[in-house]
Every structure is written in structure tokens, then in C-alpha cells.
Amino acid sequence: MTVLGGIGFTAPWLLTALLALPILWLILRAVPPAPIRRRFPGVALLLGLTDDETVSDRTPWWLLLLRMLAVAAIILGLAGPVLNPDVDRAEGDGPLLIVLDGTWAGATRWPQQIQAIEAQLTRASRAERPVGFLTLTRPDEPSFQSADVWRSRLAGFAPAPWQPSQADIARATEIMGNLPDFDTLWFSDALDFDGRDAVLDTLQSRGAVEVYQTAANVLAIAPAVYENNVVNLNVARAVPGLEREVVIQAEGRDPAGNARILATAFASFDQGATTATAELSLPSELRARITGFTIAGQRSAGATTLVDDALRRREVALIGNDGGEEGLQLLSPLHYIEQALAPTADLIDGSIADVLPANPDVIVLADVATLSEAEANPLIEWIDAGGMLMRFAGPRIAASDISRFDEDPLMPVRLRAGGRSVGGAMSWGEPKSLEAFKETSPFFGLSIPDDVVVSAQVVAQPDPTLADRVIASLSDGTPLVTRKVVGQGQIVLFHVTATAEWSTLPLSGLFVEMLERLAVSSAAASPDAGDLEGTTWTPLRVMDGYGVLSDAGNLPGVDGPELVSAPAGPSMQPGIYGNGDRRLARNVFTADSSLEPANWPLDVPVQGLAVAPEQPVAGWLLSLSILLLLADVVASLALSGRLLGRTSIAVIALCALPFLGFAPPAFAQSEPDEFALAATAEVSLAHVITGNARVDEIAAAGLNGLSDTLFFRTSVEPATATAVDLETDELAFFPMLYWPITPDQPRPSTEAYAKLNDYLRSGGLILFDTRDADIASFGAASPNGRKLQELAAPLDIPPLEPLPGDHVLTRTFYLLQDFPGRHNSRDVWVEAAPPNAEQIEGMPFRNLNDGVTPVVIGGNDWAAAWAVRSDGAPLLPIGRGYSGERQRELANRFGVNLIMHVLTGNYKSDQVHVPALLDRLGQ
Secondary structure, eight states: OEEETTEEESSGGGGGGGGGHHHHHHHHHHSSOOOOOOOOGGGGGGTTOOOSSOOOSSOOHHHHHHHHHHHHHHHHHHTOEEESOOOOGGGSOSOEEEEEOOSGGGSTTHHHHHHHHHHHHHHHHHTTOOEEEEETTSOOOOOOBOHHHHHTTGGGOOOOSSOOOHHHHHHHHHHHHTSOOOEEEEEOOSBOOTTHHHHHHHHHHHSOEEEEOOOSOOEEEOOOEEETTEEEEEEEESSOOSOEEEEEEEEEEOTTSOEEEEEEEEEEEOTTOSEEEEEEOOOHHHHTTEEEEEETTOOSSTTEEEOOTTTSOEEEEEEEOOTTOTTOGGGSTTHHHHHHHTTTEEEEESOHHHHGGGOOSEEEEESOOOOOHHHHHHHHHHHHTTOEEEEEOOHHHHHSOTTSSSOOTTOSSOBOTTOEEOSSTTOSSOOEEBOOOOTTSTTTTOOOOTTOEESEEOOBOOOTTHHHHEEEEBTTSOEEEEEEEETTEEEEEESSOSSTTTBSGGGSHHHHHHHHHTTSSOOSSOOOTTTTTTOEEEEEEEEOTTSOEEEOTTOOOEEHHHHHHSOOBTTBOSEEEEETTEEEEEOSSOTTOOOOBOOOOTTSOEEOSOOOOOEEOHHHHHHHHHHHHHHHHHHHHHHTTOTTSHHHHHHHHHHHGGGTTOOOGGGOOOHHHHHHHHHHSSOOOEEEOOSOHHHHHHHHHHHHHHHHHHHHHSSOOOOSOEEEOTTTSOOTTOSEEEEEOOTTOOOOOHHHHHHHHHHHHTTOEEEEEOOOTTTOOTTSSOHHHHHHHHHHTTSOOOOEEEOOTTSGGGTSSSOOSOOOSSSOOOOOEEEOOOTTOOBOTTOSSBOOOSOOOSEEEEOSOHHHHHOBOTTSSBSSOOSSHHHHHHHHHHHHHHHHHHHHHHHHOSGGGSGGGHHHHHHHTTO
8 A cells, every 4th residue: 555645545556547637638628629710701691590409619727627636536546445444464465463362351342353353364365365364362374364264254353251271272373484574463352361471472484563542441350248138249350550440330130020220339449459248138038139340330250250049148947846855055956057158058947837938948856756637738848849958866856756757748757766876875886977978879979087986876667768868877778868759959967966966077177168068058169179079079060251141051060179279261161060069169260269351562553442443535535537428418418408308308318327226225114124114013922933934934923813813803903913023123023922943943143142131031021833743743753843942942841741721811701621733632831830730619610829921832733734825714724514523613712812921911810700711611
């Protein structure tokens, strides 16, 4: 590029054509030649006559100037003029390597970085330089290609939620050593890391290096710590500066399950300080809903810290028999449990009837043998719904007949009478130590102190299921701790007392660790590698470089010690990991982390990401030349006296035709606005575009037929059905999406699935129709069924069950027990009812909540049964004769029930409707 007068030219040699303008001026000025004046007497006869067309003897100077300007505009436009030209190393020659840190530290300003890279690619393309990319967080052999090819791939670049490791640096250095010489543009994230100097030395040995990085400060937040009834938050910045206040947002879910900002805190940096702190006092109910903390205005994994069990203090109810002995705290069966749990759990005292309404996480029964039926039944229901009952043995249980002959519902195993003494004055044996925990035990990996011994215990009776329920044993193989799963909850029994009377276990630190492994308490501090020895943690949700959580998919589990000690990377991604009922957060920025700014040598030029965009003006100049030429045509017609002729008007109209399509943008309405207005003006049913023209046509006709049925039979008056593209259209406008399944329809993108999950969580309903009930029942291995499993896998769908007879879909408008479409199958699946949903006396159906099932799945091809032609006649035949029309009528009734369910919820479960429903049901 050549710069002249502050304007760059990509083809400056074309400017030499401007030298020909004076010659062109002289040529145009000389044509036509001046006439010779001769007096002719006969001219007197022509006096008084006028000529309709006149020809000038010489071209006017202003018309010549107009033509010269038009030619000059063409020449300048073809020369490729560019405003704000920036000639740098990209205008050189030879290969150009663009190096990216690609870490979370650059995520907040990633769009600006991509914009700066696009500017460099434009200059490299102009210089015809091959370009290669190397990302230090994911080093791969760079492929030097045309800059235009790389420009189309920039959308696929994304920051990683980790820093380059030593292995990454070694790999990158090895790759660069095998490449021919090249120049480098290094886009830094402004943070230092181990091995950066080695990378810089290697790059400088291969060519010139230029660094681009933002001047904005990098912020990060450490994991939250709960101490003294407040949540402590620590924020760090890389470069000390002026006083600054940052806003920390506590994110979580409200009672309806929607993501919300639950609280905010403010952290202030003092002048010159690199750390700031904030405190947040929240009630336990609200604190338990928090899923993470983020720094407002920052969009990176380092500015987000995830929350695990360490912040959520569990509620534990303690129930025991104190025996009325005042002042003997050490003899209380609850004393050692209180000491172990008080630092890490919220304790509740009271009877079973008092604590169950509080819905605690754990209920501890210390030597409580017998429970009344009024206490046992609610306790069993609470366990079945997900509670944990922890029981400790003692003299009362040893002397009772509980779980002797038949296994008690509130005991994990059957017990022998009288207990067992294995050490002491009345026994011949010695106290027993603990056996090493097995791999299947939740206590696996915990070290057993030598001073932990058991002198007495209650013994489990042999049983075929006993081996599977033992999670801790004595050295002689007798069970010490047993566990049984009941519904969604569990029952755990320590076969010793909760005091030091039968064993030294409650006096040891092992006792606290065992309670933590059982998720009875939360860790008071972040665990170290030793605390997690022997455990395997499964990734549940992982975090990307922007701090956004997503499903972990099929990522393999990791060893517990590596989870807290191994550096973050592709095999150890930040996120939430689970082990049984326990949850552990692996964050990018930890309490031991620090932010070190990147300092560059003086011989390395460093520039910011703010790039003044080059402004090509060739198009403006060429457009100006066209306008000038059009003006020349009009002026020539005017000088010749033919401006108002038919031919001239047609020429002017033809010249102006290209400009008629330009309308002021202020008066044009964008297509998304038109789509939103059309979708929200009235209730509109929508179907998902499958790509199969025939299926989409039937889906549209079916929803239009259902809309007509609703119009004539209900107060709902839907508009014409809408075809929805999951990739581009907004879904929140539609109460229901009808999704027909075809074997070859494309899988939606990740962004489309994010919209679908938001749609389902906000109350929308998707009707999946595999349309194959005539050849395969639901769940069978049909092509449509397999495609449904593939399409629905990324969706946040709750547990499903076959549509029960008392579901609200059977009575929202019509009383139905069959739900046919073009095919007649009973296999229709909806969201499963809560486990505690019971039928109330006097009501013909269970007491369900007021939610709307987010999905309905079946294969009856309902759209084909609803479909009508433009004249209102059925589009497709169903069955034969009266039975076929009856089947179509039932299909229409199901459609009406479905739409009424979407629009009104489970209001038909209210008590006010019971008399009418009982009358209709003949009860």
C-alpha cells in the first residue's frame, strides 16, 4: 500500500491515468471544430424560422469539467483508496504467525481481540502473506494458509478456562522450532505464566515479534468462604491502580427454578492494592440456592467462582434420649455428634413431629429404639423423598426387639438380640480395630488411626443382602456401619453408640471425616489431596472460558487428589464434580492463585487492541462517478433541446432505476420485529421446521386445523400457524411447539439447544411426535425413535412416565382416556408426578402441583389427524367410516385439551371442580 496525503492506495499505479486528463480536456474541447462564418444572401429567407433541435458549436466548459470529474472519480476508485491506512509488519512478506494466549483472562475482551485479528488478516491478505495460528492453551501444528481462509474461521476460536501448562509450552516451542522463519503477531491476555519467556525467545529467533494486548485490568474472584455466619469473598486484580469498586453478584435459582441474581455485594480496591474483600450475610435458605458468584461487567471463567457443599450448611436434626441427667454433657448420646457437626452444619433440636416440617437434610437418632406409628410413617415418607436417617446403636436398641425377626422399615439390616461385647471386664477378647475400607465404601481412602477401637456393638444377623449394605467393618469382619437405600433417601446405622461408651470412634477425627463422606456435614474448608484419597469424582457440569456452565456429557471421572492438585486443562476442566451425594467445585482462580501482569522486554513493540478501522472509499468514488455521468446525460439532453422528449424521459428513468430501491432505513421495519409482532398479536401455534417439505406442510395444516377447532369450541382464537426455525427465531412467543420427527432432520446447534432449554424452563411445552405408532410403539428401535433420542439428549427434560389416567390432560376441556391421532396408540409420555402425590379423600384424582408438563411424547401423528385443506375439509383420511371420524374427533379433543393445559395449567385439579367432575364420572 502506498500512502499519499494521508490516504492509502492499494493500486497506486492507476493514479498515473490522472495525467491523461489534460489531454482528454483538449480533445473534448476541440470536438466538434469551430464552424467557418460565411455570408449567404439566401439566409434572409430563413429569418423568423425556429429549429426544434439545436447543436452547440462548442462543448461548454462546465460540461467538460463534469466529465473530467467523472473520469477522475473512476480512476481514483479503481486505485483502491483507503482512509486511516495503517502500514505495519503485516505489509511485509513471508509467513506470518498469529499467536494467541487463548486463556480465560482474555474472554471479557475477546470480541475486541477478534476484531484486531481481523484487521491484521485484512492487511496480510493485501500483502498476500500466508498466515498460521498457534493457540498456547491448545497447541497444534499451524497450517499456513490464505488470510481470507482464516477470516472465515475466526468464529470458531474461543478462550479456554485455563492457563498454558508446562506441557503446552513445551509442545508450542517444539512446533515453532520445526517451522520455517516467520514474523509473529502475539495477542496476549495481559497475564504472565510460566514459560512465557521461553516462547518469546523462540519466536524472536524466527523473526520479528509484535505484541498486542489490552490495557484493561484483569479481575478474578476466589472461592467463597463461609465463616462466622457470613460469606467472605476475595477479589484480585493484576495491576495496582486507583481506588475502584466492583460489584459481586450471587447467582442461583429461585423457588420456581429460574436463574436469578439473589444478592449483590461490593468490594473496594484501595489505591495501589491488588486485593479487595466483601462480606455477604444471607439466611441459610437463600445461601443454599446460590450456585456461584460473578464480578459484574466481567465475562470470564476467572471472574466466576462456583459454589459446592462447602457453602451450603446442611440442616441436621438431633434426637436422642438424655435420660434426664443434668450436667453430664459427656454422657449425653448427642454430645459428640454436636461437637462434630456444629462447625459445619445447622443443628435442629426437637421431636420428630417438630423437625419434619422443617424438612432437614439429615435426622440423627441416637439410641432411639422404638418409634410410634405416628412418628414412623411420616419419617418413612420423608426418607423416601430424599432424606437421610442416621441411627446410632446403644443399650436401648441392644435390649429391644427392634428388627429382630423381620427387618424394620427404619433399620438397614436385621439385628441380633443383646448386642456383643468384644473387649472389657466381662469378655475374654480384646477390643477390635477397624478393617480397611473397601473400594465400594464411601469411606474408601480414609486413614484409620490406631487408637480407634470398638469394645461393644450390636450385631447384624446374616442375610443375603447384608454384604451389599455393609460400608464399614471391624477387623473380624463384623459390620460397623450399614446402609440401605429407600426411595430417593437412605438409612445409615452405626452399630456402636454415639458416645465413647462402646468405642473410641466419636473421639477421633475419623468420625468427622466419615460424617463428611456421608454428606451429613459440609467441609469446613477446601479439602486437600489427602482428604480425597481413594475417591473418584464424576464431572457433572463444566465451565468454558466465558464462565458459562454446560453439561459435562461423557467426560471421564477423575481421582480425588488430582481434582484439587492437578492444574486445570483439557483433562481437568473447571466445573462441578460429584461423588455420591457430595459436590465439589473446581474453580479457575483459587485461594492460592495470584495474578501477575505480563511485562515485555523493551525491544518488543506492544500495542493495544483498539484498531482504527480502515475505511475503503472506492465504492463511494465509483458511485460518485455514476452520478456525474448521469448528470452529464441530462445536461447533454438539455443542451440539445431534447430534455422533455419521450426518448429522453425513458433514458432518465432507466438511469434512475438502480436508485429507486434505496429507501430511508429509518422507515424500514426489520424482519425480526415483524416476526415478533405477528407472533404476539394473537395466540399462535408453532411447528418446528424439519427440512422435509411434506412433513412441514402437514404440520402447518394440522396446527391450522387445530386452531379452527379451538376457535369454534373454546374462547381461544388462535392466529395462523407459524413455522419456526430453531436457529434464528425467538421461541418465547409461542405457548406450544409441535415437533414432528423425521429420521434425516438435522441436529440443532448448541445455541438452539440453549434457547430450547430456556423455553422449557420458562413454561413452554414441546409436543414430540415420532409419527410411527403404526409400526413401532413408543421406545421401540425405529428410525424415528432413535432420532428422537438423539435430538432430545441435550434437552433439560424431567423424568417421564406414561400418561396416567388421572392426569390433568384427561380433563382440561374434555374427559378423555384415549389420545389417538392418525394412529391409535396409548403410549403417550408426560412429566412424572412427584413421588409424594397422593389421592385425597373425596377427590377423583391425585393432588398434583400447578406446573405444566414441559414435554409430551408420542407417535400418533396428531398433525395428520388435525390437518385440513383451505376449504376446511380433512386433508388426510383416517380409518374407515364412522370409526375413523370418531378417531379424528378424539384427536381434535386431545388437541383442545393440550392447548387448554398449556394456557391454564392444572387448574382442573382445584377442589372447586370436584363436584362437576364426580358427576361426569358417575361417582
